[in-house]
Amino acid sequence: xxxxxxxxxxxQTGVFxxxxxxxxxxxxxxxxxxxxxxxxxxxxxxxxxxxRLFITLLGSAFIHLAWLGLVGQDLQYxxxxxxxxxxxxxxxx
Amino acid sequence: MxxxxxxxxxxxxxxxxxxxxxxxxxxxxxxxxxxVQDTFGNNQFFWNGIGWYQELLDPTTDLGxxxxxxxxxxxxxxxxxxxxxxxxxxxxxxxMPRDGWRVAATLVVMALPLLIPWNVVGxxxxxxxxxxxxxxxxxxxxxxxxxxxxxDPLSAWVTIVVMDVWHWTSLVALLCYAGxxxxxxxxxxxxxxxxxxxxxxxxxxQLPKMHRVLLIxxxxxxxxxxxIYTEPFVVTGGGPGNxxxxxxxxxxxxxxxxxxxxxxxxxxIVYNLxxxxxxxxxxxxxxxxxxxxx
Numbered sequence: 001x002x003x004x005x006x007x008x009x010x011x012q013t014g015v016f017x018x019x020x021x022x023x024x025x026x027x028x029x030x031x032x033x034x035x036x037x038x039x040x041x042x043x044x045x046x047x048x049x050x051x052r053l054f055i056t057l058l059g060s061a062f063i064h065l066a067w068l069g070l071v072g073q074d075l076q077y078x079x080x081x082x083x084x085x086x087x088x089x090x091x092x093x
Numbered sequence: 094m095x096x097x098x099x100x101x102x103x104x105x106x107x108x109x110x111x112x113x114x115x116x117x118x119x120x121x122x123x124x125x126x127x128x129v130q131d132t133f134g135n136n137q138f139f140w141n142g143i144g145w146y147q148e149l150l151d152p153t154t155d156l157g158x159x160x161x162x163x164x165x166x167x168x169x170x171x172x173x174x175x176x177x178x179x180x181x182x183x184x185x186x187x188x189m190p191r192d193g194w195r196v197a198a199t200l201v202v203m204a205l206p207l208l209i210p211w212n213v214v215g216x217x218x219x220x221x222x223x224x225x226x227x228x229x230x231x232x233x234x235x236x237x238x239x240x241x242x243x244x245d246p247l248s249a250w251v252t253i254v255v256m257d258v259w260h261w262t263s264l265v266a267l268l269c270y271a272g273x274x275x276x277x278x279x280x281x282x283x284x285x286x287x288x289x290x291x292x293x294x295x296x297x298x299q300l301p302k303m304h305r306v307l308l309i310x311x312x313x314x315x316x317x318x319x320x321i322y323t324e325p326f327v328v329t330g331g332g333p334g335n336x337x338x339x340x341x342x343x344x345x346x347x348x349x350x351x352x353x354x355x356x357x358x359x360x361x362i363v364y365n366l367x368x369x370x371x372x373x374x375x376x377x378x379x380x381x382x383x384x385x386x387x
Contacts, residue, residue, distance in 0.1 A: 006123070006136060008132070017125075040384075044381045045384065046384070054373075058373060068150050075143065
């Protein structure tokens with residue numbers, strides 16, 4: 001751990017990156033085992049699962065920031081909102 | 094006969110993956126780690142959770158006030174230079190020669206400002222605009238117009254906007270020119286037979302053909318101007334006062350001047366997210382336009 005001390009890891013940020021890495025690994029596995037056909041959704045652009053994950057992550061970051069800026073505490077509600085947003089993106093985008 | 098599937102080629106991507114990991118992913122992870130902690134140096138960190146983000150997004154705090162002020166300045170700057178450079182670039186492209194030796198000569202002249210490093214551009218304009226020894230500053234003052242970019246915010250803004258226009262308009266012009274060159278002569282001949290006016294030719298032939306390159310130009314210029322650092326830093330240093338302090342300049346002040354790594358990291362993440370979102374919107378619009386055309 002001494003070698004990465006300068007990276008200032010905390011378990012919370014560790015979990016955050018492990019979740020993202022797991023999502024990427026899951027998508028890779030899916031791409032190998034169940035190849036998909038890109039589809040066109042409500043945005044009028046063709047998207048793959050990877051595109052939808054990117055849109056989800058970017059949007060979720062803004063949902064959390066907007067919650068922090070406009071509401072303040074209780075970020076868990078923002079997380080719930082982000083999960084609903086993720087479901088909507090994977091269903092309709 | 095079944096084709097054998099060989100995934101071995103993925104190994105060839107490994108060097109790139111390693112380079113990207115060390116140059117982008119590891120630093121980005123570190124910034125995320127810093128953004129939730131505070132440090133007084135010596136590799137000692139203290140958990141601060143979402144504290145810096147809360148402070149950053151609250152305009153009533155010192156950090157939030159600085160961030161939103163700088164962000165509005167950034168947006169105003171980007172808006173101003175796009176409003177000037179795009180129409181000007183189109184006008185220059187339309188007036189550029191279409192054949193003969195003058196094409197090469199014009200292209201070389203147009204490319205010159207693009208080849209000058211940012212800090213050199215800043216230094217050129219810092220001297221050029223000085224009221225005592227700079228040609229521009231001295232002439233403007235002699236004309237009776239008060240102009241001093243080190244003391245007057247309006248002068249400072251005019252200087253950095255004009256400097257950016259001087260530096261980057263030729264990029265927009267060259268991109269538009271490439272779009273114009275792709276129009277076959279038959280289009281113009283048909284327009285002439287129909288008796289189309291110059292405006293009709295521009296509106297119905299030239300502008301649609303430039304649409305895509307214009308979008309690329311707007312994207313490039315927006316991103317560049319939104320992340321601008323070197324030129325205003327060299328010319329005004331963010332002053333007078335904070336009047337030309339953009340987000341990138343404030344970020345460097347926070348991280349290197351004050352050594353507030355936690356605050357600076359939170360600011361970097363939000364800044365990065367804004368840029369990423371704008372890029373994505375532009376990309377989506379461009380992809381949609383392509384899809385509609387096809």
